[in-house]
Amino acid sequence: MDGSPQIEIEVLSSLSQIAAGDWDACACPEAADGGRPNDPFTTHRFLSALETSRSVGTGTGWQPRHLVARSGGEIIAVAPLYAKGHSQGEYIFDHNWAHAYERAGGRYYPKLQMAVPFTPATGRRFLTRPGWEETGRAALVQGAVRLAEDNGVSSVHVTFCTEGEAREGAAMGLMHRVSQQFHWFNEGYADFDDFLGALSSRKRKNLRKERERARDFGGEIVALTGDDLKPEHWDAFWVFYQDTGARKWGMPYLTRRFFDAVQETMRDDVLLALAVREGRPVAGALNFIGRDTLYGRYWGCREDHPCLHFELCYYQAIDYALAHGMKRVEAGAQGQHKLARGYLPVATHSLHWVRDAGFAGAIAQYLRAERQAVDEEIEVLTSWGPFRKTQVEEQE
Incomplete structure (x- = not known):
């Protein structure tokens, strides 16, 4: 038997x-x-x-x-x-x-x-x-x-x-x-400048210029997680997500209620990077937090500003990973433009x-x-x- x-x-x-x-x-x-x-x-x-x-x-x-x-x-x-x-x-x-x-x-x-x-x-x-x-x-x-x-x-x-x-x-x-895909790997860098030091001179200068240009949009960049996230942040991000979804897929995959559920049960699993000008979010990037990996998921904006996409999606994610000792950032599907920003295939x-x-x-x-x-x-x-x-x- x-x-x-x-x-x-x-x-x-x-x-x-x-x-x-x-x-x-x-x-x-x-x-x-x-x-x-x-x-x-x-x-x-x-x-x-x-x-x-x-x-x-x-x-x-x-x-x-x-x-x-x-x-x-x-x-x-x-x-x-x-x-x-x-x-x-x-x-x-x-x-x-x-x-x-x-x-x-x-x-x-x-x-x-x-x-x-x-x-x-x-x-x-x-x-x-x-x-x-x-x-x-x-x-x-x-x-x-x-x-x-x-x-x-x-x-x-x-x-x-x-x-x-x-x-x-x-x-x-x-x-x-x-x-x-393209992922960023933490090779034991002390901070963002230490990471930049691993790049070629030309790429290092380009990244610094991009961060400077992004921060010239006329406001501040905030990174929110846990109880710092409020319903009004999701109201703003929903507008961003709808715009991106309409352009990429014809219609958004997720409903508005999904973000309410995330706020209720998963806000400690989320990092939301927002560009805020005159008290009003104008762009944002949504990440989910794993044990040793940060997962970039969605981006959107209501105003176009040079390099703001790179700052919110890629550089803010690297900043968070470095500050919390994370090993990797997964920046989502596709995108060879990520290579120049330190994300490897x-x-x-x-x-x-x-x-x-x-x-x-x-x-x-x-x-x-x-x-x-x-x-x-x-x-x-x-x-x-x-x-x-x-x-x-x-x-x-």
Whole structure:
């Protein structure tokens, strides 16, 4: 008789169907000591804020189908999973896959997405209790694939997972995809000037000029977190977010109620950098705070001022990371302009399962070629980075 534990999989249509403590025991066991989670995005409070604000759910194309794995009645693993009716808000782009499959007569949507909606931040996606890592991951992968097969769903996508999860998922037969972002790394700098000292002379001068120009907008820059955040700050940021969302995506992904939920349950997880002129915020950048990483998420403005975007999004984030001994700043998706500001290219990872064997074979071939191109681009961009190469270069 097989002595392996019997695992049961339950599918939840809402985070309200599981206690916050049970979910977080899998999502962020490192926070059991009262410290911060590695990242706040898979916590019960963040995912619940998306649901209670109706940023996800009926009519959004993100229908919750969260997985819960139990052994002997004990919850051992969970995963944020959504039935998707489109490919928006994911940042790992598969629109071409969808178009190709549908041109061939297939039905790509709905699909299943194991992800944090609208959040291109690397973190664990197979959320397991300590000691249940291998069993829990296998159960969640099998549960997601079984759910897709039972419902005739085209595919399962696990996006912005960790590199370790990507290796383990590939060993279980999932296809591994590599993409690229730009992150800032704290190499033990004492302060911002110390960081500037690591840059080439020309880049160092450019960054100083940008900070000076940004601060000439006619007001002050404030960085707010915790109880310093007030409802009126979210009123201002909502205007900024709507403007950016309308220009980038056609309409904002998040509802106004999401920011109210953040104020109520997550204000200690937030850093909001605002440019304030004559008592009125004119631009802002929203960050979420992890245990050793700051995650830049949204930016917007009601007035255009030179270099203010760079100051609020990139330099204020670096300032905060340095002041709090953080190891990294993730500045969100895309953007080669980040390279000149000290953010280096890094690989990000996702996993994919496709029901149609022929289509899966074509995607696997594409991913091999894409990975080689991404690896080469990271190597080239890193060589173009702003950091000093030699003393001779510095003297030039």
